[in-house]
Amino acid sequence: xxxxxxxxxxLIKPPQVERAVREAMRSCASPGRGxxxxxxxxxxxxxxxxxxxxxxxxxxxxxxxxxTMNATHGLNIAIKSLVRPGARAxxxxxEHNSVSRPLAASGAELVVAxxxxxxxxxxxxxxxxxxxxxxxxxxxxxxxxxxxILPIYEIAELCRKYSVPLIVDASQSAGILxxxxxxxxxxFIAMPGHKALFGxxxxxxxxxxxxxxxxxxxxxxxxxxxxxxxxxxxDMLEAGTHNVCGIAGLLEGIKYVRRKGTGNILxxxxxxxxxxxxxxxxxxxxxxxxxxxxxxxxxxxPERDCESIALRLAQMGVCVRSGLHxxxxxxxxxxxxESGTLRFSFSPFVNAAQVKTACGLLRKIx
Amino acid sequence: xxxxxxxxxxxxxxxxxxxxxxxxxxxxxxxxxxQNLSSGGCGYAVSLHRKFDEAVSLLSKNNLLNGKxxxxxxxxxxxxxxx
Numbered sequence: 004x005x006x007x008x009x010x011x012x013x014l015i016k017p018p019q020v021e022r023a024v025r026e027a028m029r030s031c032a033s034p035g036r037g038x039x040x041x042x043x044x045x046x047x048x049x050x051x052x053x054x055x056x057x058x059x060x061x062x063x064x065x066x067x068x069x070x071t072m073n074a075t076h077g078l079n080i081a082i083k084s085l086v087r088p089g090a091r092a093x094x095x096x097x098e099h100n101s102v103s104r105p106l107a108a109s110g111a112e113l114v115v116a117x118x119x120x121x122x123x124x125x126x127x128x129x130x131x132x133x134x135x136x137x138x139x140x141x142x143x144x145x146x147x148x149x150x151x152i153l154p155i156y157e158i159a160e161l162c163r164k165y166s167v168p169l170i171v172d173a174s175q176s177a178g179i180l181x182x183x184x185x186x187x188x189x190x191f192i193a194m195p196g197h198k199a200l201f202g203x204x205x206x207x208x209x210x211x212x213x214x215x216x217x218x219x220x221x222x223x224x225x226x227x228x229x230x231x232x233x234x235x236x237x238d239m240l241e242a243g244t245h246n247v248c249g250i251a252g253l254l255e256g257i258k259y260v261r262r263k264g265t266g267n268i269l270x271x272x273x274x275x276x277x278x279x280x281x282x283x284x285x286x287x288x289x290x291x292x293x294x295x296x297x298x299x300x301x302x303x304x305p306e307r308d309c310e311s312i313a314l315r316l317a318q319m320g321v322c323v324r325s326g327l328h329x330x331x332x333x334x335x336x337x338x339x340x341e342s343g344t345l346r347f348s349f350s351p352f353v354n355a356a357q358v359k360t361a362c363g364l365l366r367k368i369x
Numbered sequence: 370x371x372x373x374x375x376x377x378x379x380x381x382x383x384x385x386x387x388x389x390x391x392x393x394x395x396x397x398x399x400x401x402x403x404q405n406l407s408s409g410g411c412g413y414a415v416s417l418h419r420k421f422d423e424a425v426s427l428l429s430k431n432n433l434l435n436g437k438x439x440x441x442x443x444x445x446x447x448x449x450x451x452x
Contacts, residue, residue, distance in 0.1 A: 035380040035413075038401030046399070050384040066381045225379045226409030238379050 005321045005357045009198065010147055010175060010299050010348035014322075016201045017259040020252040024203055027251035033244050035224025045247045052254035053237070056208055059261055060177075060192065062184045066236045069209040070245055074174040075101040076218075077193030077209030080240055081170045082141065084216040085190065086111050090138035093167070095126065095153060096336035097146035100329045102172055106141065118336035120146075121293025123154040130158050134165045139190075144182065145175035148333045148344060149291050150276075150299030152180065159187045168213055174198060177208075178260045179269050179297055184210050191215070199268070199350065200260060202253030205246050215240050268351050272298025275349040275358050282362035288369065291337065291344065298349035301339075304369050309345040315368045321361045323347050374447065375415040375428065376402060376436025383413040386433045393427055395420045406439060406447060414439075425452065 006014050027048060032041035034049045053065035062068065071077040082105045086092065090111040094102055096118030106113055116133040117126030134140060140162050144155045155171060162169040168190035173182045178199030184192055190213030196206025209215075217232045221242035226233045233239050260268065276298055280290060283302070291301045303309055313325035326343045327334055334340040347361070377383035383399045390397040397417040404410070414436070417424055421440075428434040439447040 043399065046380055046384065050381065053381070054388075065385060066379070225411055225413070228410035233379065235378050235382075237381055 005353075005361050007347045007349065007353065007357075007361060008322045008324050009350040009353070010150075010328075010346060011324055012195075012197045012204060013199065013201055013350050013352075015350065015352040016252075017255065019255040019259070020201055020203070023255040024248045024252040027248040031247045031251065033224075034247060035238075036244070045245075048247060048251050048254060049245055052250045052257065055254055055257045055261070056210075059257055060182050060184045060210055061186070062210055062212070067211050069211050069215070069237050069240045070250060071193070071207035071209050072205055072246070073197070073207040074172065074193050074195040075207075077191070077207050078102055078141075078170065078172060079105050080209055080215060080218045081191035081193055082106060082109060082139075083218055084214065085139040085168055085170070087138060091136065093130070093133050093137045093140040094332075095130075095142045095158075097143055097149070097151060097153065097333040098141065098330065099143065099147055099172065099174065099333075100331070101174075102141050102143070102170075103332050111138070115332065116140075117153070120149060120291065120337045121151050121295060123152075123157075123295050127154050127157050127161070130161055134161055134167050137165070137167045139168050139170065141170040141172065143172040143174070144180065145297055145299070146330070146333050147175050147299070148328045148330050148339075148346060149301050149337065150175070150296045150348075151293060152176070152295040152297055154295075156186060159189055163188055175297070175299065178257075179265055179272065181265055184212055188212070196249065196253040196256070200253060201256030203249045206249040206253045208253075209240070211236055211240060217242065219243065263351065269297060271351050272349040275353055275355065276300055278355050278358045279347060279362060282359055283365070286366055286369065288365075291339075300347045301344035302347075303339065303342050303344050307369060309343050312345055312365070312368055316361070316364060319364050321364055323361075370418045371421075372441040373417050373421045373424075373450070374400070374402065374406065374439040374441070375417070375425065375434070376406060376439070377413050377415060377433075378435045380413045382433060382435070383415055386415045386428055389427060389431055389433065390415070390417070390424050393423075395424050395427070397424065403447065406437070412436075421450075
């Protein structure tokens with residue numbers, strides 16, 4: 004099998020991730036629910052993961068690392084913390100449904116800024132025009148469809164200038180690009196644990212740098228008498244039992260990323276991207292590429308359904324994603340809403356031979 | 370040896386406090402707080418036996434001191450320590 008669907012989830016993980024999950028299943032109880040050894044061991048694991056994440060994302064307070072089920076969960080907390088009645092929300096033209104759907108459900112007036120694929124300057128200019136007077140802004144760091152790296156630090160600077168709280172969707176960048184919470188100054192940064200942080204599915208992180216509001220209410224293991232959630236982090240935003248086994252795996256995943264270095268990971272993924280682009284030259288496929296791109300490549304074949312190509316590739320053992328990738332806004336921006344695209348996405352566990360083999364099979368199919 | 374408890378607002382705060390103290394060479398541990406000392410019900414505390422004043426000062430400087438302080442008496446009861 005050649006697994007090239009890492010933008011959805013990284014299937015191949017560092018082996019220590021699985022070991023940690025197994026060990027936690029055997030030895031960890033619920034953190035904050037007791038003083039006995041298995042509960043305290045769970046608490047230590049969870050805290051270690053908070054510390055590791057805080058170090059990776061340059062956050063001084065580990066309690067601002069909130070564990071969620073996934074990025075969608077974190078984005079819902081963030082959006083619902085900031086949206087007020089009559090709010091005007093600005094989002095980029097490359098957002099995932101995990102952003103656009105909660106915004107739509109909130110009843111906020113929705114303004115799309117920056118639909119120019121692989122043109123960071125134009126995106127920034129559009130944000131500059133649309134941010135003044137906005138109640139909040141939501142922007143993905145990297146498009147999950149095209150791998151387009153948006154100028155997030157410059158957008159964050161604009162948000163600060165216009166006093167607009169910013170939510171960053173770091174789903175495709177956490178573990179690959181520099182996501183610096185202190186430098187961004189965003190209110191919230193949401194990410195999944197199961198993509199480039201190499202945790203299991205069911206894990207996610209929300210960096211809460213602003214004022215959060217509980218999305219769910221329930222047990223927190225603290226201040227049990229009052230019938231409202233504690234007013235301090237992380238307890239305020241973490242109702243219910245933690246996914247300790249998942250967090251144990253995520254801890255090892257983040258350690259792996261810190262050891263390897265995001266710069267090296269990005270360089271490897273870009274190297275795979277380069278090989279793929281060269282391997283498909285002259286193939287007649289339409290490749291969506293640009294300078295500001297990380298290890299995600301979308302393409303389409305004239306007059307061929309991307310789903311049927313993906314199915315043929317799957318039958319040959321190549322795993323890719325096709326369709327709209329839960330991001331219709333991004334496809335509207337790129338003019339691919341009718342066709343969808345075929346998406347190839349890399350990771351440190353993808354090698355050049357695999358990419359070349361996948362390209363050879365793709366050429367045969369088309 | 371006298372045991373001191375520094376009450377914490379949350380388990381995470383207690384863990385952050387212990388990390389800070391350990392980095393300063395002060396041995397401490399996170400413990401579940403006795404029920405009668407937890408004003409809101411269910412709480413955690415930092416337990417230590419030495420360098421209590423130094424620990425309190427360090428936690429205060431780092432904005433980690435938000436709860437009451439207790440000393441365990443020979444009877445097993447806890448007496449609040451006022452500073």
